[in-house]
Amino acid sequence: MARVPRGNNWLREHATGTWLILLVLFVASVPLLPFGNNYVIAIVVRALLFIALGQAWNVIAGIGGQMSLGHGVFFGIGAYATGLLFNDLGLTPWIGAWAAAVLAAFVALIIGIITFRLRGIYFALATVVISLAFEKLSRYYSAFTGGDTGLAIHFRGTAPAVMQWREPQAFLWITLVVVVVYFLITRWLLKGDFGLSLQAVRDDEEAAASAGVNVYRTKILAFLLSAVMTSLAGTLYLQFYSSIDPGSAFGLSQAIQIQLPALIGGLATAGGPVIGGVIMIVLSEVTNIVSGKMDWPGVDVLAYGLVLLFIVFKAPQGVIGLITSRRPPRKAPDSMATKGVQ
């Protein structure tokens, strides 16, 4: 998929880490700043959730080149499994999150075994219908999942033992830690042995196989990692919003929201989902205000659609691609095309 040429990526090359650490410290200290009221903090948490989901999807779609449109499945499992374990069995989400992640990995294993027989667009289409099936099933088995109205976790006020707080500060610090860890995972994948095999598989499966890479196993392992990361972010989403429903868990528009940060920022880069997530939160806040003022529900989806169209046509390498292509109007390498049918 989108290949950012090595050595042409200012984020990777010049970021001595210093200013990244400063950035993290700044975000962590938002609650202490004068403008850091709960409204602002909640926006930052939502941005961090966008980023974490984008980072998780970027592992398989960007670095692995397998364009899953079914990541809502793992997001939904993370939210639903954690919530059900807590509501029905009283299991704290601190443990439930990992139980959900194991379940997500198991489901990813089954999906991967079947669908990694397929390539490119056929893999994408198969993952679409899998998430549609999950949505239908979660609506139907309502005694278990809460059906259309969804699942609300039993709220106990500020109770750190069960990952609940009235104020959003704690969520900011937790999601920030997750985003930093995911950033480091992405960096490791971009440079480490496993990640290099994965990128080799993405760029040319036959060549990777003849160089001794186990293509099938590499793809499945990356898919499992991506599913676990998505599931953990799903748990955080549930704890932060206190509820989840089939549409916002498994729906196609959710799947697209998971993809957009990486697509906007730049696929297969560590900084891409971060930049994309920030743009997403701005987009989402602006459209929220517009839809509130003008009574236009769903205008955020319209904005997502337009942005997606713009990215596909004008910036297939995302914002990072726009920044790094210093040489003026060079046609971006149409690397996605190599994953086509032909």
Add this chain to the structure above:
Amino acid sequence: MLQALISGILVGSVYGLFSMGFSLAFGVMRIVNFAHGELVMIGMFVGLVVANNLGVDPLLAMPLAVVIVAAVSAFLYLFVFQRFVGRATLQQLLAAIAVALILQTAAALIFGPSAHAVRSNWGSQYLLVGPIFLSYAQLAAFGISLACVAAVEIVLRGTSWGKSIRAIADDPEAAQLVGLNAHFINVSAFAGAGALAGIAGSVLVSYYPVSPHVGFALMPIALIATVLGGLGSVGGAFIGGLICGVVQQVTSVLWTSALQDVPLYALLILLLAFRPYGLFGRKSAH
């Protein structure tokens, strides 16, 4: 069960109708038009507006629906899909998803997010043949669909335009070499796919409520019918649509109507994984 089979075939004939349009774009141009369900939705809204404002049957809106949806479809080809012809890429899929989202939201802004049914028509009347209930609306849909399949097959096999389409589907480069105007053929094929979606929409709205999100319910069926019928086989997509209808209805009887699509999804994944050239397609079409 006999009832399920017969209703399945009646419902499925309309699925087959719009699946043929999807198959035309997929088979000929290798374009996965994820927004094809939205084209049907536009046809349904045209039928709704005409029926509710003029008080006539939505079927009478069909010519208007055909013109509008064919125009939208040709427009989409020219401005979005043209650059992707011949390569079913992930970028193309993302672009089509974006188009689907934009059309959905536009419909929601115009008509509101809820579902609308057509007022006062004969869609709820039934014909009783022995133990079998037959809805008039679905019988009409079946008749229209059969007529369309016949027309499409005749056009594809009998006219020079249809033969050009099939030639391009078989081998685009050779077709260009012998002087076929691929650009015109592609635009008109997309318009034709839109026309079929428009017919299906105005037929469907007489018994199926329309909402901005109806496209995402219909598109997977078109995809499944196309894969069932075999890529590049337009007639096969119609048969695939019939199979989808029957599977849905049988699932409703044996399990529940809420999950009538789930076996179809499973079927699609198994087909893609194990028999990607479909039940009626040739291996070369893949």
